Amino acid sequence: MDDSRGLHSVRRVHIAPLGYEHDRILLPATRYDADLLYLLGPTTPSSSSPDYHDDLVARLVETGIEVERVDVDLQDIYDVLGRTTTLVARHGDDEVLVNVSSGTALAAVGTTIACMTTHATAYTVEPETNAHDVHREPRTTGVANVESLPDYPIESPTRPQIAVMDYLAKQAEKGYTVRKRDLIEFAENADLRFMVDPPTTNRQSKYRRLQSAVVDPLTEKGYLDVRSAGRRKLVSLTDIGHSVYVAFEHKLKFG
Template identity: 40%
Template structure:
């Protein structure tokens, strides 16, 4: 883990799934001077769209005071929560830990909130050892996308029944995970995914010209250099938005008469929720 001293204004912010663990949650935060710890509390049926974070509600040193279900926590999970609150600011966030897109979306939203990766932003870390494997994948992917540091925590000992006691005890060491650059969808692409989602929710079809007119009204960047030619606008939409989204399986095209209907795939819908925080940055 990066242990270099942060600047005066910079904070160390950690995202940590609150799984069947105690020491692997608490000790890395303590040892590496965490300032803020976002605890991802499992909430499979949580309110709100995937990837959403209610930052106003995300504060509580005691599980009993949080807007999550404290009855769903084990005794050692509560203990981990209160132990972290002794030295860091705890921000509990309900997350569907079995949904990789929810975990990914919440993590990238937290990163955006703290300007992680920016010169004057906070330093973001992600613990990939304390939740289910799906949660680990979501946190790791998000860290790679935003340029944060994922880390793995190796236990000293293993327990057996997580219903009675934590899976592990103590911390042997933390291990940096490799970072691979990943291309997140652009703001324009996320905006178009959102448009397709909203139209689909209203049972409305969407063709390319509808997207162009909508994008023009909202000043999306891909049209700024296209000029007034209708052909150039179609080319800009295809080059900068639709072609990349089709290649990734986020949208599909269907020939309907003389126009192409653009449809959002299920993967595209989930990706929209994972990255819709980018629309707040425009």
């Protein structure tokens, strides 16, 4: 008898923002034998939700594709980016394809960047025809061609930097202010490599390590705000820093 323990069956996972589309989501998923399709977008029905979305989901399910709706603001690049990268990371051993042409323009940017930072492959779908009133019928019908986008790598914060950003975000949620001294203590307790390897007991050395590994690079990118309060240095995430943290926090869980 064959021992199949340890074997992994690779799944074909598709991710698609759910805009005013039908065929541009349905046909690539069925044509390329998707096992699972994540539909990104609002999960709460509203008066503006087109009727053909229900038909889309029904037809996907009829073909044997598992469908999961994921609540995402398609007008928020970082929400799209964060949700997409997290889903891709969840399927680290699977083949992941991302439809970057089925949602809003901002969703296209977010999903494209997500593919640049993960192992997912982005693709665009060229429609055969274009409709007009998207509330009455889909914007497009049929699929003329499906093309993969070139993969351009993009740099994300390092895992230790994301860990510090995570700490700052959670402390801010509690209403706490964070000093550099607090960040040093957190880095030591979390065994972040830049702080503990090699070990040091020198206080100034710890501040220099924090500054060079985290504070300086993230401040230069506009992710951190450092301000003086008397003799203390208070550190917080900027708005864009928080958005970047949301986009890449999956690295803390999935590596």
